[in-house]
Amino acid sequence: MGASPCPTSIHARAHRLFDAVLLFRESLYGTLVIAAACSVLGVYVVLRRIVFVGAALAELSSAGIALALWLAGQNVALGLSTHPIVVSLMVTMAGVLFFGSGSGRGRIPPDATIGVTYAVAGAAGILLISKAAAGEAHDLFLHGNVLGITRADTVVLLAVAIPVLLAHLIFYKEFLFVSFDRETARTFGFRVGFWNLFLYLTLGLVIAFAMQFGGVMLVFNFLVLPAVTGLLVSRTMRGTFFWSIVSALLAALIGFTLSVPFDLPSGPAIIAVSGGLAVLGFGARIAQRR
Amino acid sequence: MSSLVSFDGATLGYGRRAVLSGLTFDIPEGDFLGIVGPNGAGKTTILRAILKSLKPLEGTVSHAPGLRYGYVPQRDQVDYTFPLQVVDVVMMGRYDRIGLGRRPGAIDRELACASLAHVGILNLANQPLSSLSGGQKQRTLIARALVGNPNVLILDEPTNGMDLVSTTQILGLVRELHERDGLTVLMVSHALNEVANYVERIALVMNGGFRIGTVDEIMSSTVLSDMYGIAVDVDSVNGHRIVVARRDSSMPDVAHGGEPMPHQHTRPGSPIV
Numbered sequence: 001m002g003a004s005p006c007p008t009s010i011h012a013r014a015h016r017l018f019d020a021v022l023l024f025r026e027s028l029y030g031t032l033v034i035a036a037a038c039s040v041l042g043v044y045v046v047l048r049r050i051v052f053v054g055a056a057l058a059e060l061s062s063a064g065i066a067l068a069l070w071l072a073g074q075n076v077a078l079g080l081s082t083h084p085i086v087v088s089l090m091v092t093m094a095g096v097l098f099f100g101s102g103s104g105r106g107r108i109p110p111d112a113t114i115g116v117t118y119a120v121a122g123a124a125g126i127l128l129i130s131k132a133a134a135g136e137a138h139d140l141f142l143h144g145n146v147l148g149i150t151r152a153d154t155v156v157l158l159a160v161a162i163p164v165l166l167a168h169l170i171f172y173k174e175f176l177f178v179s180f181d182r183e184t185a186r187t188f189g190f191r192v193g194f195w196n197l198f199l200y201l202t203l204g205l206v207i208a209f210a211m212q213f214g215g216v217m218l219v220f221n222f223l224v225l226p227a228v229t230g231l232l233v234s235r236t237m238r239g240t241f242f243w244s245i246v247s248a249l250l251a252a253l254i255g256f257t258l259s260v261p262f263d264l265p266s267g268p269a270i271i272a273v274s275g276g277l278a279v280l281g282f283g284a285r286i287a288q289r290r
Numbered sequence: 291m292s293s294l295v296s297f298d299g300a301t302l303g304y305g306r307r308a309v310l311s312g313l314t315f316d317i318p319e320g321d322f323l324g325i326v327g328p329n330g331a332g333k334t335t336i337l338r339a340i341l342k343s344l345k346p347l348e349g350t351v352s353h354a355p356g357l358r359y360g361y362v363p364q365r366d367q368v369d370y371t372f373p374l375q376v377v378d379v380v381m382m383g384r385y386d387r388i389g390l391g392r393r394p395g396a397i398d399r400e401l402a403c404a405s406l407a408h409v410g411i412l413n414l415a416n417q418p419l420s421s422l423s424g425g426q427k428q429r430t431l432i433a434r435a436l437v438g439n440p441n442v443l444i445l446d447e448p449t450n451g452m453d454l455v456s457t458t459q460i461l462g463l464v465r466e467l468h469e470r471d472g473l474t475v476l477m478v479s480h481a482l483n484e485v486a487n488y489v490e491r492i493a494l495v496m497n498g499g500f501r502i503g504t505v506d507e508i509m510s511s512t513v514l515s516d517m518y519g520i521a522v523d524v525d526s527v528n529g530h531r532i533v534v535a536r537r538d539s540s541m542p543d544v545a546h547g548g549e550p551m552p553h554q555h556t557r558p559g560s561p562i563v
Contacts, residue, residue, distance in 0.1 A: 047371060171390075171391055173392070186343055
């Protein structure tokens with residue numbers, strides 16, 4: 001008789017995998033909330049061609065966390081080391097106001113302004129964290145560590161994500177119109193500046209909170225790749241949102257699940273799955289055309 | 291005919307910089323007006339004043355009460371990467387009537403389909419916007435402008451970047467909407483030769499100057515040479531007027547105190563697009 005895989009061994013492995021994921025289930029829930037919120041906003045980020053605004057806001061948010069930790073090290077306010085989100089939010093919202101109001105549109109091309117913000121905020125984050133008390137320990141704030149998400153963190157993430165997603169559900173028509181054709185929206189009496197700023201505000205809020213746990217790379221991934229997958233698979237807005245959310249949740253679920261037993265960093269594992277799903281989406285698009 | 295929009299000594303500009311000054315003219319109900327001039331001359335500035343998105347620096351621009359505009363933007367202002375079906379885009383023309391936070395309903399969809407039928411592309415209702423040709427995209431945007439039941443249809447460079455066939459079809463459609471439905475139409479364009487053969491009046495915006503009149507009044511060598519700053523002739527081919535710049539003269543005769551010499555071609559000229 002030839003060798004066959006031992007059913008008991010496979011069963012035992014699956015059990016261990018399940019146990020490991022179960023152990024970190026709170027972290028998984030938090031990651032899924034980040035995935036869902038970012039993937040909805042990501043559709044606008046990709047369609048409005050503000051992908052790098054998303055990246056710049058994520059870097060600003062990261063710099064805000066670093067600033068809070070550095071300030072805490074300087075004994076300015078000790079509470080900042082446990083709640084760096086306060087400073088992160090302030091810095092991110094400053095960025096939201098800057099980009100959302102169209103400031104900086106002048107002699108300097110907008111993409112250069114975004115690039116400057118991205119580079120300076122990224123460098124500032126690293127410099128500040130290197131001089132913060134126990135800087136290395138705080139590196140996690142910058143790179144993210146979804147395994148550290150607790151139930152309380154998930155509740156906080158939900159408290160931010162649910163109102164943001166509800167706002168996007170209720171004001172879908174307004175966000176869509178000012179994103180698709182702002183000139184015509186303006187002639188219809190839509191307050192284009194207000195709706196743009198509102199959209200950026202929701203983006204800034206989600207990024208600031210998601211950044212704390214996911215880090216720049218993972219948040220940027222959830223803002224871009226699922227939306228790209230959605231656009232590749234679907235030809236309608238509804239379908240794009242649906243597939244964006246589904247692919248983000250799938251990437252979070254699969255990436256997270258595989259990362260725990262195989263001792264892989266969770267963020268990059270999730271991003272790798274997101275990339276794989278985008279490639280599948282590309283394949284689906286090609287198949288649709290044939 | 292009552293006036294829908296009245297400019298009275300209006301100076302238009304941005305900040306403190308005046309782009310056009312002393313504008314006094316009316317847009318009566320049922321008008322078919324072409325606002326023509328080169329890029330940067332101030333056509334869009336006038337358009338913004340008409341659409342109430344720009345207040346005059348001096349003078350007044352008054353609008354008839356209850357005026358509704360159907361606006362057709364330049365095609366490149368619209369982002370065709372959005373995964374929208376044609377009918378979804380047309381329904382946007384109803385968005386201001388639906389109310390804040392509410393979604394379009396079955397009635398809005400029916401009206402959008404009726405509007406698409408009106409411009410002859412109902413069969414494309416469920417097609418992705420990105421899959422349409424330039425002419426079909428323009429018809430979609432016209433249908434969106436019409437679905438809100440406007441008093442005035444405003445088209446911004448409707449034939450920009452289109453081939454001859456699409457240009458003729460779109461301009462024919464716009465004229466049909468004016469003649470059949472009695473719609474007041476304002477068409478902004480840099481292409482005088484195209485617009486002059488469809489509209490009833492022309493507002494010429496050039497080099498800070500402004501002149502408005504019937505097509506016959508504006509399409510004269512004297513007026514056009516004066517406005518363009520070069521000698522031009524106006525010819526007619528099968529009833530279509532064509533403005534041609536003289537190759538042998540870079541300056542108009544009027545600039546030297548003399549009358550231009552219409553219809554005296556010593557050499558072939560270049561059509562003014």
